[in-house]
Every structure is written in structure tokens, then in C-alpha cells.
Amino acid sequence: MTTKVKAAIIGSGNIGTDLLYKALRSEIVEPVWMVGIDPESEGLKRAEELGLKITYDGVKGLEPHIVEDEVKIAWDATSAYVHHSNNDVVKKYGVKMVDLTPAAIGPFCVPPVNLKEMMGRDEQNVNMVTCGGQATIPMVAAVSRVQPVDYAEIIATVASKSAGPGTRKNIDEFTRTTARGVEVVGGAKRGKAIIIINPAEPPLIMRDTIHCLTVDPPEEEQILESAKRMIAEVQKYVPGYTLKNGPVFDGNRVSFFMEVEGLGDFLPKYAGNLDIMTAAGLRTAELIAEEILRAEAA
């Protein structure tokens, strides 16, 4: 077994805790610190039981240990409001940041679309867009790599129980950041994002609809084949990513109807929106870890 790259999880809420369980299975990244702000946090308790060092003093509590504990990668699973200051702290020590908040100070990363091309650029901070972005941008890219997409629109429907207070307080951040990701990473000339929160019981599994309007009539065969390949790529880290219906070809419109079921690590399976975020965050960190190991070996 090779040495693992040590990492810290900032944020001990639902996302941070789910990420913890996934990261513990990694062959290349080892979570060693969990950072929270609430001593009563369930996530911190679990992290401690699982052998991580913990602090409930925020990033301040982590800072004195970054060097001695060889923390090279950090995930930020807090909120857009505090991401800037969290990043400023770890940056001083050369720590690479995988940002799971919608702060988006670093370039967007959607693993099956642009992770490989991002590596080698030595970015200090990469941003994971939004849950809706992770679930839909791959399908926009699956079309735009076949032919130019004039406009792409995504509708993400999530269970009420899986939409946390951060998302609710700043829902505009979700629509803006996702729309921008649809353009920048998805490759659509113009992007739009809509989020719907549904309180049904039992909670509904995350649904995502992706509409692309192509410039020229859609190349149906090629889009079908491209979509199939893209779905297989996403399924490598989110096995429950499925095409329920479509693609529908209607004039210049290409539509996909997706369902995203999570692995159910810490979060329930219906919360595929959160699962795809943590899974993408881990996959990104693993590629960064490979880079770090390669650089150390050289």
C-alpha cells in the first residue's frame, strides 16, 4: 500500500459527515481532521469515534496542526459566507482546497467533464459548483461535445429534507452558480437553472431534467452514444445516476430526465443531490492526491 495523502474536512454537517464515510474508503486520501463549530455536532462525534482528530473551534482550531499533521488537502463543506476566510487560512500552508460551497472563488470542477484537464494546472482552489450542477452539467457536456448548444436549462428537484439551511437561506446562489456552471463547464452558450424543493413523504429521490437547445438539428445517434458514455462515467462514483426517460428529441430540443439515488452512507438514499456532491468532492481530491504523490516522487 502506498502512503495516503492526509486531508481535513471543514464542516461537520450532513455533507461533511457523508464525505467522511466516503473518504475513509479511499485508497489514496486519508481524512485525519474534522473541523466543526458546534461541540454537540453529530458529525464531530462520529469523526472522533472513527479515529480522526477534531476541533469545534473552526479553522482556527485546525491551523496550528496543519504542518505537523501533514494536511495537504482540505474540503470545505461549510457555507459560501465563510469559505473565503477558511480558504485564506489553509492557503498559507500550501493546502489544496476542494470547495463544496457555492462560493466559487476557484474554477468549477465537474469530474467526468473537466477534472483531467484541470490537473496539471496546479490550482490551489477548485469549486464543485452545486449539487444540481454535478447532476446535470455532465449531460449538457454530453450534448455540447457532439454539437454546439445554444441554450441549456436544468431543473433540479430535491426532497425538502435534503435541502439544508445554507441552501435555503441563499437559494439565488444555487440558481446563479449552477447556470454559470452549465455555461462554463457544460459548454452551453447560455445557461439557466431552476430548483424545486418538494416536501412529499416518503421523500422523493433527486430528479433532474436537462433541456438542451442545439444550434443545428440534433445528431441523434451521436448524442445517444455520448450520453451513454457520460452516464457510465458518472456511475463510476455515483452508481445510482440513472436516465429515467429520454433523450427526447423534439425539433432542436434534447431532453434528459434523470434520477440520482445516493449510496446512503450517512445521508439517506433519496438525498442523491448531497451524495453526488460528496462523491464528486472525493473524486476530485483523489486526483489532486495523485498529483501530490507524483510531485513528491519526482
Added chain:
Amino acid sequence: MNLRGKSIILHDMSLRDGMHPQRHQLTTDQMVQVSTALDEAGVPMIEVTHGDGLGGASVNYGFPAATDEEYLRAVVPKMKNAKVSALLLPGIGTVDHLRMAHDCGVHTIRVATHCTEADVSEQHIGLGRKMEMDTVGFLMMAHMIEPEPLLEQAKLMESYGANCVYITDSAGYMLPDDVTARVALFREKLKPDTEVGFHGHHNLHMGIANSLAAIEAGAGRIDGSVAGMGAGAGNTPLEVFVAVLHRMGVETGVDMWKLMDVAEDIVYPLMTHKVRVDRDSLTLGYAGVYSSFLLHAKRAAEKYGLKSTDILVELGRLKTVGGQEDMIEDVALTMKKAGAAAE
């Protein structure tokens, strides 16, 4: 029922909710024509927006004939007395749209959420209030939860700065007792200076009965549409409602004779889809389904060779909420597959 001497603010929806049956294709000229006629008839408040609110222009809901900004800039300066409102659904529209609407001279912003999700409206209600707009919280599909939990959501909107909270019967499902229970509780438990409003749909032809129940229980603002032009079987038909209110001695400030002319001479002739109770809109009201789904379901039924009532019932069974128009084609495709498998 004795409502004599009460004074009510009526709010016309034909240029926003009425965008649904018009597939969002009302032109700015039509908007100006209808709104000036309503203003002339003394209707105090008029809503002008894409059917799904600011920023609703999309594949999902339909691209409108003009932008929200074009509609608002055309209508607002023409108003002599009427105040113009805009609707905003967080998750679709953003505070950027709200600022634009304010800049266009919009007086009232109505921030709409599903009845259990009021906490997504904090940003928008907060900003509306900060800009000193008449700021309204709009709890959609209010039939889906009991009065007590609905009140909790109303209190959230009030705490963010809403000076009025609406009980919105988006599915046209409620019966008068449902309205009475909700309005009376709001009136009792919200701050005395917070207004209470009711927005009805006519899918079970209860628009007028429900609105009367709302007034009796303490609502001060009531929505309706001239000629009933709104989603599903439309909103409470405003000219009919005004006639009833005047018979009952309720003050509205509206000239009924002028309003019935607006309905008959301007609005009814321009309808591309004649708004009425048909089997689909009746199904919406009976099954408690979001009224805006109507034309989308009719189109999906035609495209995939299904019965539109079956699609609507399935959408009700799946507990879909406002804004989930994308589920209509999805559901139709699934039903078609199931049908093919059974053959």
C-alpha cells in the same frame, strides 16, 4: 353571511396567472390595453409578470412574447391609480429580477413558495421590505397542509418582513370551510397590522364562495381575474365577484359596469385557450394538482397518445408541487412505456 360595510382590496391576475392559458404569449400591447382598461374601471392592483413569475422564461414553463422588463416598462407608466405587482418564485427568479422590477416602478412584490418551504423566501422578502415595497408572502398549494403548520410558514414570512401573507389555493381544491379555517387562524395569530389575502382557482367553481369565506374570516385582499383568465379553470372571475360583493354591500372601489365590459370586449376575445371548467381543469381541482399544469398535460397527452386526466391524476399521486412542469413529460413517457409493456 353579513359582510356589509367591509372594504376589500381586489387584485387582478389576468396579466400574470392569465399568461398560463395564453402560453405566455400576451403581447406588450395587449398588456397595456387590458391594464389601462382595468385601471379605468378602478381595479386597485394589477399583477404583470410571466405566469411563473419573474425569470420564468424557460423551456420548462414557456418562453414569453416579451421579457418581464418589457411588460413592466410598458404597463407601469400608463397607470393612473392602479398599483402594479410582480410575482417571484425563489428557485426560479432571483433578487436581481426583484431589483429590476423595483427599478421599473413595481409597487408590490409577491414572493411565492410551496406552502411548506417559506424559508427559501428570506432573501427576497427581506430585500422587498428593505426597498420599501409592499411585500407579500404567497403560500402556494395551501390545501396540502393543515392550518396550524401553514400558520408557522406564514409567521416565517412575516418575520422576514412580509406585510401581507396569502393563502393560495393553487389547485382550486379548497372548499369554503378549508378557507375559513386557514384565514381565521392567520387573522387571529399573525400581527394585527399584517394583512391576510386569498388567491383562488375556479376548478371546482368555488372561487367566489371561497373568496367570500375568506372575507368573512378576515382577509383584506382577494385575487381574481377579469373574465377569469388564469391557470386551470381560471381564477375567481373578478367582474362576477364584484357584482356579488356590491350586492352584499362590500366596498371595492371598482366600477362593475366598466369591468364587465373589459371582460366581454377585451379579455374574452383575446383568449387563445377559452378558460373554463373542462374535464382536465375539473380533475385539477378534484385531485389537488397545480393549475398551471393544465396545458402542459394536454400537450403531453396529445404527443404521447395518452389521456390528459390520467396524467394529471398521476401527477397528483406523485405529490408534485408548483414548478414541477418538467415532471409532466417525464410522467407521460413513463406511462407510455408502461402501456407499451402491457400490450
